[in-house]
Amino acid sequence: MCTLFALSVPIAVSIGLAAIFGIQVMGAVNPVIIGQQLYVVLDKFPLVAIPFFILAGNLMDTGGISRRLIGFARVLVGNTQGGLAATCVVACMIFAAVSGSSTATTFAIGAVMIPALVAAGYPRPWAASLQATSAELGVIIPPSIPMILFGVAADVSIGELFIAGFGPGFLIGGALIIYVLIWARVTGHGKADASNELDPWVAFKSAFWALLMPVVVLGGIYGGVVTPTEASAIAVAYALIIGMFVHRELKWHDIMPVLEKSVISSVAILFIIAWAGLFAFIINREGVPAAIGAWLVSVIDSGAMFLLIVNIILFIIGMFIEGAAAIIVLAPILVPVAKSFGIDPVHFGIIMVVNLAIGFITPPFGINLFAACTVAKIPVQKIIPPTIAFIGVVLTCLMLITYFPFISLTLRDLVYR
Numbered sequence: 001m002c003t004l005f006a007l008s009v010p011i012a013v014s015i016g017l018a019a020i021f022g023i024q025v026m027g028a029v030n031p032v033i034i035g036q037q038l039y040v041v042l043d044k045f046p047l048v049a050i051p052f053f054i055l056a057g058n059l060m061d062t063g064g065i066s067r068r069l070i071g072f073a074r075v076l077v078g079n080t081q082g083g084l085a086a087t088c089v090v091a092c093m094i095f096a097a098v099s100g101s102s103t104a105t106t107f108a109i110g111a112v113m114i115p116a117l118v119a120a121g122y123p124r125p126w127a128a129s130l131q132a133t134s135a136e137l138g139v140i141i142p143p144s145i146p147m148i149l150f151g152v153a154a155d156v157s158i159g160e161l162f163i164a165g166f167g168p169g170f171l172i173g174g175a176l177i178i179y180v181l182i183w184a185r186v187t188g189h190g191k192a193d194a195s196n197e198l199d200p201w202v203a204f205k206s207a208f209w210a211l212l213m214p215v216v217v218l219g220g221i222y223g224g225v226v227t228p229t230e231a232s233a234i235a236v237a238y239a240l241i242i243g244m245f246v247h248r249e250l251k252w253h254d255i256m257p258v259l260e261k262s263v264i265s266s267v268a269i270l271f272i273i274a275w276a277g278l279f280a281f282i283i284n285r286e287g288v289p290a291a292i293g294a295w296l297v298s299v300i301d302s303g304a305m306f307l308l309i310v311n312i313i314l315f316i317i318g319m320f321i322e323g324a325a326a327i328i329v330l331a332p333i334l335v336p337v338a339k340s341f342g343i344d345p346v347h348f349g350i351i352m353v354v355n356l357a358i359g360f361i362t363p364p365f366g367i368n369l370f371a372a373c374t375v376a377k378i379p380v381q382k383i384i385p386p387t388i389a390f391i392g393v394v395l396t397c398l399m400l401i402t403y404f405p406f407i408s409l410t411l412r413d414l415v416y417r
Contacts, residue, residue, distance in 0.1 A: 015325060016275035022282045034278065041277025042270060045229055046152050050145050051266035052232030056239045057104035058258045060095070063243020063250035065210040066108040069094045072207035075200045077177065082184025083193040084120050085130055086177045088113045092134035093173045096141040097214035098235055102360050103265075105138035106131060106371040114376050122189055126386040128376035129361075132368035133390040134176060136357040139323070141169035142218065143228060143235075146323055146356065149273065150349045153280070153331040158228050159221060160346045160412050161353075167407040168354055172397045179393050209242045222415060269324055276328035283333075296337050303341035307402050310334060311355055315395075318359025319366075326356055350408045354398050361387055361394075 023031055060066055073090035077083055091109050096102075110131040117127035139146045142162035151158035184190040204211075217235045220226040226234065243250030300306045317326050331352065338348040360368040363384055373380045401407050 013275075015272070015279050015329070019275060019279040019282055022279075022286075033281075037278045037281050038274045041274050041281075044152050046148050046158055047270070047273065049143070049148055049229040049232035050269055051262060052229075052236050053098075053143055053145060054101055054104065054265050054269075055258070055262040056098060056232065056235035057095075057101055057108060058262050059236065059239035059243055059250065060098065060210075060213075061104070061108035061111075062254050062258055063239060064247045065213070065239065065242065066091075066095055067112055068207040068210045068247075070109065070112050071203045072211065075203040079193070080181070081193055082181040082190040084117060084190055085122065085127075085180040085184060085193075088117065088127075088130055089134045089137075089173055089176045089180065092131075092137050093141060093169065094211070094214070096135075096138040096169070098143070098217055098239075101145055101265075102135045102138035102357065102368055103371055105135040106368050107375065109135065110372055110375040114372070118376075120190065120192060123386070124376055124378055125382040128372040128378060128383050129369075129386040129390055130176075130180065131375070132361050132366070132372035132383065133387065133394065134173075135368050135372075136360045136394070137169055137173055139357045139360070140165055140172060140354055142166065143221075143231065144353065145269070146327055146353045147349065148228065149324055149327045150331050150352060153328050154335040154345060154349065156335075156345045156349055157416075160416055161349050162218075162228065163222060163415055164346050164350050164408040164412045165353070166411055168350055168397070168401045171400065171407060172354075172394055175393050175397050176390070179389070183389075209246050213238050213242070272325045273328055276325045280329055280332055283329075297340055300341075303338075303343050304403065306337065306341050307343070307351065310338075311351070311398065311402060314352060314355040315358060315362075318356045319362045321359075323353075323356040323359055326359075327352060344405065344409060346412060347405045347408050351398075351402055354394075354401055358391065358394055358398065361391060363387075 020034070023034065070087065070091040073094060074084070074087040077086040077090050080086075088109065091113065092105050095105050095109055110128075114124075114127050114131055117130070118124050138144075142165045144162070144165055147161040147165060148158055150156065151161050184193075213235065216238060217231045220234060221228055221231050240250070296306065296309075300309065314326070314330075317330070331349075334352070335345055335348060339345060360366050363369065363380075369380055369383055369387065373383055376383075
């Protein structure tokens, strides 16, 4: 599989070929099991949430919801030097509370924010890097597609994972806001941001229905009214109704392009999940997770050291492997070991998701970097230098999240304990 990755073979194909190799050459299981396992992997009700959240995010973008969220975010943090850059972070945090996808957040918010930042005098590569980094909050602040995948792969409550994501999401968002405000003052950028006269009431009225969306979706989940999967369908219905009949920016002729875009994104993710699930089934059947777990326990004498090694490994893996595939393959291997060290599986799930979210902004295959460069119309080489500082900020937050579990678990314990 690593050889195929090195040859730039698509991730899903690499995982699938590795699984088939294990079946055909090594005689791991009967080949008949391939079709059966591909079906079993996808035959899980929580996975239905993935296409729904992707569709909801695309409907929000086309229906004008993302633009209104940006206007409201600018009221909150925009009236200061560097405030426009901070607006980008806050807008991504709000949009993340419904979309569940960092890539969708990059395109939806970046299409408005990157041109606005450039017009205000911010360097184009820096603006694209800020957008790419802020958009990773789309998979940390719930609802989150990677959290759904982790919950399915490791048999952990998705609701608990969702609520545990708020603390880390706000920590990273706050750290990014502080960084961009300091950067703006040090470099002298964004002085004109403080001169903008913003009307909070007008911005709130414009964004009211957009702001109500995460309240409806997340309130339904934590109020025990709906499951996360059912909430994803509600998000689609809400975005459709608001976009078509309230904001009236979503037209009938927009529906098919939005559906097509959502189907392509959903199929790509589910294709990876299917083959990664087959691969995970084979390595579990051969006892690989148990062997790795026993070895780790024998060479590591503390949970703190285990978490440090896991963070290093996940950071490297995230640079080369798509997050969904990494979670499906690695979660069944690492979670039992984490439990043996007394680490809460929900806390460990948040660590995995945050760590692999960093992979969205690390070269050579950081998908958010390519998405932001597409919006900014610059080559990816130009975005890498300013991204290094942003990676440092997020890595610092990751260490805090790793070794201070209360950041993730306080809200979870209040609601579920």
